[in-house]
Amino acid sequence: MSGEEAPTQQQQPEQEKTSDEPPAAVADAPKESEGSPAAEEKTLSWRSLVLTGYGGYDKIKLQVKTQSKPQLKAGEVLLRVKACGLNFAELLGRQGLYDQLPNPPVTMGMEGAGVIEAVGEDVKDRKVGDRVIALSRSGMWQEVVVVSADRVFPMPEEMSFEEGAALLINYLTAYLMLFEMANVKPGKSVLIHMAAGGVGIAATQLCQTVQDVTVFGTASASKHETISQGGVTHPIDYRTKDYVEEIRKISPNGVDIVLDPLGGSDTQKGFNLLKPMGMLIVFGAANCVTGQKKNLLAMAKTWYNQLSLSTLKLMQANKAVSGFHLGNITDEQLITRTMDKLVELYRQGKIKPHIDSSYHFEEVAEAMRRMHERLNIGKVILLPEPKKEEEKPKSNAEPGENVEQKEATEEVKAEKD
Amino acid sequence: MSGEEAPTQQQQPEQEKTSDEPPAAVADAPKESEGSPAAEEKTLSWRSLVLTGYGGYDKIKLQVKTQSKPQLKAGEVLLRVKACGLNFAELLGRQGLYDQLPNPPVTMGMEGAGVIEAVGEDVKDRKVGDRVIALSRSGMWQEVVVVSADRVFPMPEEMSFEEGAALLINYLTAYLMLFEMANVKPGKSVLIHMAAGGVGIAATQLCQTVQDVTVFGTASASKHETISQGGVTHPIDYRTKDYVEEIRKISPNGVDIVLDPLGGSDTQKGFNLLKPMGMLIVFGAANCVTGQKKNLLAMAKTWYNQLSLSTLKLMQANKAVSGFHLGNITDEQLITRTMDKLVELYRQGKIKPHIDSSYHFEEVAEAMRRMHERLNIGKVILLPEPKKEEEKPKSNAEPGENVEQKEATEEVKAEKD
Numbered sequence: 001m002s003g004e005e006a007p008t009q010q011q012q013p014e015q016e017k018t019s020d021e022p023p024a025a026v027a028d029a030p031k032e033s034e035g036s037p038a039a040e041e042k043t044l045s046w047r048s049l050v051l052t053g054y055g056g057y058d059k060i061k062l063q064v065k066t067q068s069k070p071q072l073k074a075g076e077v078l079l080r081v082k083a084c085g086l087n088f089a090e091l092l093g094r095q096g097l098y099d100q101l102p103n104p105p106v107t108m109g110m111e112g113a114g115v116i117e118a119v120g121e122d123v124k125d126r127k128v129g130d131r132v133i134a135l136s137r138s139g140m141w142q143e144v145v146v147v148s149a150d151r152v153f154p155m156p157e158e159m160s161f162e163e164g165a166a167l168l169i170n171y172l173t174a175y176l177m178l179f180e181m182a183n184v185k186p187g188k189s190v191l192i193h194m195a196a197g198g199v200g201i202a203a204t205q206l207c208q209t210v211q212d213v214t215v216f217g218t219a220s221a222s223k224h225e226t227i228s229q230g231g232v233t234h235p236i237d238y239r240t241k242d243y244v245e246e247i248r249k250i251s252p253n254g255v256d257i258v259l260d261p262l263g264g265s266d267t268q269k270g271f272n273l274l275k276p277m278g279m280l281i282v283f284g285a286a287n288c289v290t291g292q293k294k295n296l297l298a299m300a301k302t303w304y305n306q307l308s309l310s311t312l313k314l315m316q317a318n319k320a321v322s323g324f325h326l327g328n329i330t331d332e333q334l335i336t337r338t339m340d341k342l343v344e345l346y347r348q349g350k351i352k353p354h355i356d357s358s359y360h361f362e363e364v365a366e367a368m369r370r371m372h373e374r375l376n377i378g379k380v381i382l383l384p385e386p387k388k389e390e391e392k393p394k395s396n397a398e399p400g401e402n403v404e405q406k407e408a409t410e411e412v413k414a415e416k417d
Numbered sequence: 418m419s420g421e422e423a424p425t426q427q428q429q430p431e432q433e434k435t436s437d438e439p440p441a442a443v444a445d446a447p448k449e450s451e452g453s454p455a456a457e458e459k460t461l462s463w464r465s466l467v468l469t470g471y472g473g474y475d476k477i478k479l480q481v482k483t484q485s486k487p488q489l490k491a492g493e494v495l496l497r498v499k500a501c502g503l504n505f506a507e508l509l510g511r512q513g514l515y516d517q518l519p520n521p522p523v524t525m526g527m528e529g530a531g532v533i534e535a536v537g538e539d540v541k542d543r544k545v546g547d548r549v550i551a552l553s554r555s556g557m558w559q560e561v562v563v564v565s566a567d568r569v570f571p572m573p574e575e576m577s578f579e580e581g582a583a584l585l586i587n588y589l590t591a592y593l594m595l596f597e598m599a600n601v602k603p604g605k606s607v608l609i610h611m612a613a614g615g616v617g618i619a620a621t622q623l624c625q626t627v628q629d630v631t632v633f634g635t636a637s638a639s640k641h642e643t644i645s646q647g648g649v650t651h652p653i654d655y656r657t658k659d660y661v662e663e664i665r666k667i668s669p670n671g672v673d674i675v676l677d678p679l680g681g682s683d684t685q686k687g688f689n690l691l692k693p694m695g696m697l698i699v700f701g702a703a704n705c706v707t708g709q710k711k712n713l714l715a716m717a718k719t720w721y722n723q724l725s726l727s728t729l730k731l732m733q734a735n736k737a738v739s740g741f742h743l744g745n746i747t748d749e750q751l752i753t754r755t756m757d758k759l760v761e762l763y764r765q766g767k768i769k770p771h772i773d774s775s776y777h778f779e780e781v782a783e784a785m786r787r788m789h790e791r792l793n794i795g796k797v798i799l800l801p802e803p804k805k806e807e808e809k810p811k812s813n814a815e816p817g818e819n820v821e822q823k824e825a826t827e828e829v830k831a832e833k834d
Contacts, residue, residue, distance in 0.1 A: 176694070179600075180600070180694050181600075181694060181696075181737055182600075183596075183597070183598075183599075183600040263728070267728055275748075276745065276746060276747070276748060277593070277597050277598060277746075277748075277751070279598075279737065279739070281737075282728040282731065282732055283732065309726065309738075311680070311684055311699040311738065311740050312740070313740070314699065314738065314739055314740025315699055315700065315740030315741060315742045315745075316740070316742065316745060317740065317745070318739075318740065318741055318742060318745050318746060319739060319740065320598055320696065320698075320737050320738065320739030320740075321726075321728065321731065321737065321738055321739070322696070322731055322735075322736060322737030322738070323728050323729070323730070323731025323732030323733070323734065323735065323736065323737075324732065324735055325732045325733065325735060328693065328732075328733060328734070328735050329693060329694075329735060330693070331692075331693060331694075334694070
């Protein structure tokens with residue numbers, strides 16, 4: 001991986017920094033436990049990625065925290081994290097564009113997989129040693145975290161920790177959009193932007209669980225083979241072609257469902273592409289993220305172009321518009337029910353997270369850059385365990401891609417892929 | 418029925434008025450047939466309700482038209498109409514508020530049931546003598562009409578013409594909203610405004626075809642018994658209570674689906690009432706219709722209060738907003754497929770149109786007034802056949818309701834019911 005512009009890559013952990021905070025994963029997590037001034041043998045030491053301020057890749061520091069072992073509250077579990085997911089939200093968060101993230105210093109990370117090390121009172125169906133997946137608002141990028149037991153889901157035996165960490169946000173998002181908000185049925189067509197990204201691959205796989213669904217997927221040409229194998233019926237290279245024209249050539253009446261993680265003018269295009277009775281789901285504003293740091297012009301353009309519709313227009317068009325943000329879902333039952341379905345689909349072999357690459361905590365800048373520059377196909381994973389000296393990055397990236405990456409600078413307009 | 422303010426009620430047909438127009442039901446129907454100057458024996462005479470200009474009830478005249486028998490084009494059928502449906506769109510149309518209606522003089526009417534009298538070339542699966550339901554943009558309020566064969570659907574033996582005329586618009590609208598746009602599933606909850614109206618009763622019945630669906634229905638108290646029997650779980654008297662508060666008392670988190678035929682400020686209330694992942698469907702602007710004639714103030718208020726939402730707001734709320742207008746559906750296959758389903762549900766006894774009352778063409782003003790003042794429970798039907806001298810109106814209305822009707826004047830704000 002190219003590291004020439006990222007001096008914080010391969011960073012050495014800031015050793016022995018002590019923390020007064022328990023390693024809580026949730027923003028509204030337990031206050032400092034009353035047992036703090038306890039004996040030395042109860043001390044816990046763990047690696048944590050900390051966002052120290054808004055800005056570029058160098059704002060994320062690897063720290064080693066030391067603290068007395070947290071007293072778990074009722075309903076909590078202590079998790080040793082083996083793998084975490086990297087999401088677009090963290091790119092936004094680092095730039096100060098993700099309003100659900102507490103102010104720095106803060107540990108980001110919304111999903112992870114690991115092993116339960118301790119359970120609090122009233123935790124009935126989870127026990128020490130369980131391999132689980134965990135969902136959180138933030139704080140998962142740590143070696144150990146305290147999480148609420150009802151946001152912890154058992155993993156099948158055959159699922160790796162990387163797969164577990166990759167299953168949560170992307171598949172929950174795709175599933176809830178396709179089957180709870182929209183109504184994917186046999187014969188329908190779906191436009192999936194960034195079809196080689198984490199949500200894109202999840203959505204494509206989930207579309208395959210319904211008979212005769214046509215998937216239009218945008219991605220750069222180099223990724224077409226992979227996404228075609230994954231189930232995209234019509235891959236479209238948005239870099240060299242107008243995706244609206246390409247879709248109209250194949251389906252003059254447009255599509256039934258558009259999943260829009262881009263925002264801005266692409267939302268209007270998506271709305272126009274809808275067939276009558278169709279639904280557009282906006283679930284992001286990736287068009288906001290251009291350079292490494294917050295870009296006010298890109299933000300302004302994206303917000304300015306953001307679609308605003310009257311219900312009269314919707315009646316004239318017979319169309320539906322919706323917004324989705326997993327972070328705003330507070331219905332625990334819905335999440336649990338959906339996770340059960342996803343785990344079952346995984347067991348049946350109908351879905352399988354596609355891991356693009358795995359980076360150790362030391363390499364978080366490289367991981368973020370890979371996603372920022374849309375080089376990934378599928379999920380980028382972060383590993384809490386220290387990198388061994390001789391170890392190569394666990395990446396599926398092809399050698400050629402490094403060249404492409406070297407050429408990219410933060411001035412280059414980020415591509416949607 | 419009270420007729421004191423409607424001198425045109427019980428009108429005598431304007432006899433022998435000739436017309437150059439064929440009795441086409443569709444707006445873009447055949448031009449005058451080339452065989453016009455044909456022999457006398459080919460002359461056709463029929464009763465037709467004609468909107469002569471925009472305004473009050475008196476703008477609709479019963480005329481008898483005489484013309485040479487139309488030459489059917491390929492794909493057309495000639496239908497003898499036995500019953501027609503009255504819809505809210507015709508109240509709007511009479512006031513000049515329905516943009517899909519051609520300019521006066523024009524015959525309104527979007528649905529009817531009758532018997533095929535002749536078929537054009539290339540009509541394969543319909544034959545003379547078939548009892549059918551017919552859908553059209555306008556022109557159904559006539560004794561005979563020419564319609565496109567692909568908008569004509571066979572009626573089951575056991576279905577009356579009144580039921581046939583009542584099945585089309587209301588049930589198509591309700592079905593497409595509930596099962597194509599929204600995604601009614603077991604356990605969901607639905608708010609149905611005007612639950613005693615044609616679409617309201619259809620939607621309520623269709624909700625019963627899914628297990629464990631909770632229906633909140635607004636209607637005036639006198640109609641609660643009927644709508645409860647029809648399947649409304651929680652009838653709400655919007656005249657004496659705040660429906661938002663009533664629903665929150667029963668379901669603090671709100672509802673999953675709102676069907677909104679009202680528009681204006683009720684749309685905003687409906688949006689707020691949605692649970693996350695819920696959908697609001699706006700399919701009308703009944704709040705526009707107050708007095709007998711166009712009310713600019715009511716229109717302005719309704720349009721001013723019409724909801725306009727950015728996709729960002731939708732993402733924050735995880736909600737969907739859609740618009741539905743059957744008149745804008747051009748997908749013939751969707752309509753045919755849905756009609757097949759509806760006829761099948763009728764055969765199975767799962768849906769059955771509720772006929773409020775039937776009026777002869779002479780009584781069209783009374784029929785419209787009944788709907789305008791929201792006195793109807795279910796469908797108001799128009800019958801082309803002349804009224805016999807001694808015949809009482811075929812109404813299910815209870816005697817007491819006539820008193821209420823007499824008190825109503827066009828100055829009274831129309832109630833939503």
